[in-house]
Amino acid sequence: MKAGPATEAEPTTETGPTTETTETGSLDADGLRRRTAGLLAAHPPADTAPLDFLRARFDAGLAWVHFPRGLGGLDAPRALQAVVEAELEAAGAPDNDPRRIGIGLGMAAPTILRFGTDEQKKRFLRPLWTGEEVWCQLFSEPGAGSDLAALATRAVRDEEGTGWVVDGQKVWTSGAHQARWAILIARTDPRLPKHRGITYFVCDMTDPGVEVRPLRQITGEAEFNEVFLTGVRIPDAHRLGEVGEGWKVAQTTLMNERVAIGGARLPREGGMIGVAAQAWRRRPEARTHDLHQRLLRLWVDAEVARLTGERLRQQLAKGEPGPEGSGMKLAFARLAQQISGWEVEFLAEDGLGYDDWTLRRPEGVDFTGRQAGYRYLRAKGNSIEGGTSEVLLNIVAERVLGLPPEPRTDKDVAWKDLPR
DSSP states (O other), rough: OOOOOOOHHHHHHHSSOOOOOOSSSSSOHHHHHHHHHHHHSSSSSSSSHHHHHHHHHTTTTTTSSSSOOOTTTTOOOOOGGHHHHHHHHHHHOOOOOOTTTHIIIIIIHHHHHHOOOOHHHHHHHHHHHHSSSSEEEEEOOOBBBGGGGOOOOOEEEOSSSSSSEEEEEEEEETTTOSEEEEEEEEETTTBTHHHHHEEEEETTSSSSEEEEEEEEEEEEEEEEEEEEEEEEEEEEEGGGGTTHHHHHHHHHHHHHHHHHHHHOOOOOOTTTTHHHHHHHHHHHHGGGGHHHHHHHHHHHHHHHHHHHHHHHHHHHHEEEEOOOOHHHHHHHHHHHHHHHHHHHHHGGGGGGGSSSSSSOOSSSSSSSSSHHHHHHHHHHGGGTSSSSSHHHHHHIIIIIIOOOOOOOTTSBBBBSOOOO
């Protein structure tokens, strides 16, 4: 799918003026409401194709208001995004199906914004946000999962010196079967220690040499894949950050990934705890004292996690995500597994049913719209994807609590000399 480049300057017609500011110079809530009203008047949702509306919304700076002007934002406080969303939802405006393009929104976009060139930002951010181009993440490998820095995929300069030739294998790649682009890390200098000598690229998933194979999961579906890269040519213009500084760039991606997985905004009793609570209300005949006590504890834990997530989003409004996102992702994985286990036990034989074991390649994960059996099985992966719980515990211990780090004997050893 192709899309035109993002406009460099926000429109001053149709969607309203650009000078609605407070004394501090940033847009306030009332200014954003007026701007959103201008967008809705110029592009009525009932009469505008969804894609055309999303493009107009991006060009009006109402995609993500905290992004720079001309890149879907207005340099406004991140917290004011909720004002825009409320106005558009009330008007019945289409969204960009964030579950389908979550990797692009939550991981690729903030990385491109921080490390990309002006040309890369203008080329990639608009079709990424509108959903015209889906993204995936080529990080993990068969021999480099929890120890991601040990990755072996190689990127070598081509003969002309204008690009790179990539060979290797990636695994557990969600959405690779529908992705147009991928964020990719590869080793460019094996003589350096493993955390160095890595470079970060944007890979065209339609290029020759990219092969995507489905991986069937415990749910029977194949939402993620293994990807083989054989002589894939990537122009140097698709490199993010400096050569050899890919690990630094990847940290931005990973911190945003953990916030995206564990820090989604939910209403009270939203998500999986809401499904469990509704099951409790519908089935009084299945209630027991023990199940009631466990549900109450899970409800409280879910509410604590929700409020902690809200606090984390407030911290994000002031800067880059930090290691606290790892704690949120830990809580999400634990709660998802415990709640789904409680639900299956509560529903007894009804909880063991499963709708369809046919191999499918879905566009996303649906934790609330499927059966209890699906939730129970799919939640098993939550403590692996986006960083295993064991690795995240180390991150929280060292970077949040300030505990002494574990001894690492390979920090200064060249990657080529590491035992494999």
